[in-house]
Amino acid sequence: YYEMNEVGYNYRISDINCALGLSQLKKIEGFKKERGDIVRRYDELFHNFPIVTPAKKSACSDTCFHLYVVHIDFESLKMSRAELMEALRAKGIGTQVHYIPLYKQPYYKKLYGDISLQGSEKYYKGCLTLPLFVGLTRDDQSLISNTIKNIVEKKHVSLT
Numbered sequence: 836y837y838e839m840n841e842v843g844y845n846y847r848i849s850d851i852n853c854a855l856g857l858s859q860l861k862k863i864e865g866f867k868k869e870r871g872d873i874v875r876r877y878d879e880l881f882h883n884f885p886i887v888t889p890a891k892k893s894a895c896s897d898t899c900f901h902l903y904v905v906h907i908d909f910e911s912l913k914m915s916r917a918e919l920m921e922a923l924r925a926k927g928i929g930t931q932v933h934y935i936p937l938y939k940q941p942y943y944k945k946l947y948g949d950i951s952l953q954g955s956e957k958y959y960k961g962c963l964t965l966p967l968f969v970g971l972t973r974d975d976q977s978l979i980s981n982t983i984k985n986i987v988e989k990k991h992v993s994l995t
Contacts, residue, residue: 863899869969870900876973877903877965880980886912886987890962902933903967909960913990916963919983926982931964 848856859866874892881887890904909916920930936955937943965979 866969867899870967873967873971873976874900874903876976877967877980880976881905884984887983900967903965904933904962905965906958906961907963912987914986916960919963919986922986923979923982928979928982929966932959932962933964935959 878889881889886908888906888908890906892898907916907919909919912919916932923930936952936959938947938950938952938955966975
């Protein structure tokens with residue numbers, strides 16, 4: 836018999852989307868390798884750059900890297916995340932914040948009330964997601980990292 840333990844959704848996917856998905860699965864190892872190469876390149880570009888720290892990666896994970904998250908010391912930068920995002924957007928570089936702390940989502944806020952988890956808050960306040968997609972070139976990455984470094988230098992932040 837059919838039993839439902841929680842309220843949820845029952846989604847269906849079209850045959851065309853299924854076919855597209857199957858064709859993409861055949862390419863997944865190549866996508867995974869390219870994304871890994873992009874992540875390693877970003878890590879090199881931000882190595883020893885004290886204001887921007889790439890998020891730590893687990894040695895035991897086998898990720899496809901759908902995001903490239905950095906942590907930025909906005910206090911030392913003397914610039915808000917919104918200001919940095921706008922400065923990058925003005926240069927044609929889109930960034931994003933993934934994700935707000937789970938307990939701030941309306942469902943959990945209603946369930947648990949107004950709470951604060953300091954570790955989640957600290958992570959959230961300093962995180963920024965940089966562009967990462969199959970086809971992102973080395974030149975694109977250099978432009979992104981150099982633009983961030985130029986913004987930091989214009990703020991006259993000591994990098995030592």
